Amino acid sequence: MSIDTTQGLRERVAIVTGAAGDIGRATVALLLAHGVRIVAEDINPEVRDLEQAGHIVTLVADVSEEATAKQAIKLAQEQYGGLDILVNNAGRTLNKSVADTSAQEWDQILAVNARGCFLHSREALRVMAAQEQGAIVNVASVVSVIGMAGTAAYAASKGAIAQLTKVMALEYGAHNIRVNAVAPGVVETGILNGIVADSRATLAGYGHLHALGRVAQPGEIADVIAWLASPRASFVTGALIMADGGYTAR
Template sequence: MGGKVAIVTGAASGIGRAITELLHARGAKVVAEDIHPAVKELERDGIVTLVADVTVDGTAEQAVALALSTFGTLDILVNNAGRILYKNMVDMTREEWDWQMQTNVTGAFMHSREAQKAMMANRSGAIVNIASYASYFAFPGIAAYTASKGALAQLTRTQALEAIEYGIRVNAIGVGDVVTNILNHFRDDGREFLAEHGKSAPIGRAADPLEIAEVVAFLASDRASFIVGAVVMADGGMTVPVG
């Protein structure tokens, strides 16, 4: 990561914070972006922060401009910002559907579009999207989430085909249960729930955010130079077909 410059969305906690700290520890300079002011806690030499909403027009442009003005270039984008809503379709409002899709898909689209523009001049770069095993598997009660992560997987593949001629690799990670605060907006035991649900995976546990950050660091590095348009599963075996 030495000499690389990255943007990480959803960086204030969980997977995003682990990604930011790992990339920085390995020599990258990082723009850490989040809607929550707590992202400012990450500020240090080599990390600048941006408090902004990924769904708002202009945020992606602001993040890219900050990377260029502060560090001079942009090599890596990690679209990590995400939300989840637990509600059956018949009970879901249009506003709730949009709340989910705008963050998980539209925000990633806008950031990927602007990042690619900045990377094209250098004819190199890496974009990593945090998708999910829910990109492929459906579960009752999370229709908006599964739809958004399925769309993110397809966005990954399509942009990968469009961007590779400029030396820009686009990939995603099919993340399984990770102990984070993603459920905390509607339940007090969110982290405990994720830890317990992770036991249903063949590996028998949920992941620590750092385990996902390691996969991001690999996909964003030159060591993954032949991986293009892939959704790399890091789900503890959850999506392995059982005969």
């Protein structure tokens, strides 16, 4: 008996936002290995390093801009003939209390994390509804469901993503479109670059907060994203999958 190692993803077309970051790159690499054709989007010009003729086309743009969402969908259609999967991964963090968070900082975090997810999902849903199939995977966080001091804007944005996920799943289930979110615990990435001296070492130090005694690697989150995007998760929609090493089990 042959085993399909592509999870039914071969020849699918996906958009991955935040593709230049650690989780984004891991997701792009995994989807590519499964035979997916990809639009890799990021505001960081380093996303161009992912370009592969016939397999990955890149877009350098601001995820929070309405024109960017429309451009990403248009690019997928022009390059690959359609759109099957959207991964809303782009995100920024801010480690400040409510009292110390400026209105500008609040707006910036909500714009990238929540507004960017909304805009890309809206444009993708219009295409997916017309073709009566599709999958959207949003990257939320454990702070979508629990409180954590010093994460006011970030937690609010991720909570918005979790709720938007449920609403879209209800609104578009009849069109055979599944919408889910993955909620990582702490992941060893460079997201704190410019905030602390060593982002990866700092984040790795939070392992004790997880039941498994360690933080996640980007590829472990990418595995969950790919599964949710695949036909293997055909009866999963409106779900918030806790990929948190047992963080929220407390």
